[in-house]
Amino acid sequence: QKEVEQDPGPLSVPEGAIVSLNCTYSNSAFQYFMWYRQYSRKGPELLMYTYSSGNKEDGRFTAQVDKSSKYISLFIRDSQPSDSATYLCAMTRISSNTGKLIFGQGTTLQVKP
Amino acid sequence: SQTIHQWPATLVQPVGSPLSLECTVEGTSNPNLYWYRQAAGRGLQLLFYSVGIGQISSEVPQNLSASRPQDRQFILSSKKLLLSDSGFYLCAFRKGSYSNQPQHFGDGTRLSIL
Numbered sequence: 001q002k003e004v005e006q007d008p009g010p011l012s013v014p015e016g017a018i019v020s021l022n023c024t025y026s027n028s029a030f031q032y033f034m035w036y037r038q039y040s041r042k043g044p045e046l047l048m049y050t051y052s053s054g055n056k057e058d059g060r061f062t063a064q065v066d067k068s069s070k071y072i073s074l075f076i077r078d079s080q081p082s083d084s085a086t087y088l089c090a091m092t093r094i095s096s097n098t099g100k101l102i103f104g105q106g107t108t109l110q111v112k113p
Numbered sequence: 114s115q116t117i118h119q120w121p122a123t124l125v126q127p128v129g130s131p132l133s134l135e136c137t138v139e140g141t142s143n144p145n146l147y148w149y150r151q152a153a154g155r156g157l158q159l160l161f162y163s164v165g166i167g168q169i170s171s172e173v174p175q176n177l178s179a180s181r182p183q184d185r186q187f188i189l190s191s192k193k194l195l196l197s198d199s200g201f202y203l204c205a206f207r208k209g210s211y212s213n214q215p216q217h218f219g220d221g222t223r224l225s226i227l
Contacts, residue, residue, distance in 0.1 A: 034215050043119075043203050043218035044157075051213075088157070092213075098162055098170070099145045099207040101216055105156040 003027055006089055006104030015113050019076040023089035023104045026070065030102070031094040033065055035074045038086045038106070047087075048074065079111045115140035119204050119219035127227050132177075132191040134222050136204030139185065145207040146187040147216060148179055150200045157203065163187060199226045 006023045013019055021035075032051055036044035048063035050056045050072075056063045064073040072091075076083055089104040116139045126132060138144050148160045159172045161179035169179050176195050180188045187204055201223050205216040 032213055032215075036218075041201075041221075041223065043205075043220045046215050046217060049215045090216075094213070097164060099214070099216065100159060100162065103157045 001026060003102050004089065004091065004104045007107055008105050010108040010110060012110045012112060013079055015079060015081060015111055017079050017111070019079050019083070019109060019111075021074040021076075021087050021089075021107050021109070023072050023091075024070055025072075025091060025102075027093075027102075028067075028070065029093045030091040032092045033063070033072050034090040034101070035061075035063055036088040036090060038088060040085075044088055079109075081111050081113050084110050115144075115206070115208065115217065117204060117206055117217060117219040119202075119222055121222060122220065123223045123225075125225045125227060126194050128196055129193050132189070132194055132198070132224070134189040134202055134204075134224075136187040136189075136219060137185055138187075138206045141185075141206070141208050143184060143209060145209070145216075146181060147205040147207075148187065148189050149203040149205065151203060151221075152200050161189070194226050196226050199224055 004025045035048040037047050038044040050063050053065045053067045060077045062075040086106040086108045088106045090101040092101050119136050146163045149157045151157050163169050163181045177191050201221050203221045205218045207216045208214040
């Protein structure tokens, strides 16, 4: 079993839809959670970074963490064609000297105009 | 603000040739540095990481090596490339150790081996 599971998709939605992207994990030592967006032929770009359980909002993006269920989500409101990309979840243990991240496989999202 | 630079963006090399990819970070001191490989349609595989000058940790046995000759410079090398070395190579940094800061990525090098 992988430490982090993420449905690779692809996920196709119409413009304006609410998108829900999810990851599950098995290791309760993970305390910091990140979402990255990766456009084709580009490096991953940090979208959201959270620590505690609950919600964190930034514009059209909301990150949700449920540590009791070992489940994290990224919601995109009013999705736009420019949101079409691969979304990677990542997580790490607390106070790690190495800062090594465990990544999900990534979910490919297509937003159709 | 901190920035990360990787070059070249694209590279085509014959089998058996050497490799040198360079990554530099600006705007922070003593960063943690990372090299990843991303195969098509797959997740990120951590290859090497470094917490300081001359300190390199390897995650997987392979045909590649890494070096950190200066605080903000990270180099990925190979003496003889294999077909299986093809892929998208990404460099990343984290601001300091024990900081719980996230990693930030460069724009990668797409390496094709012929």
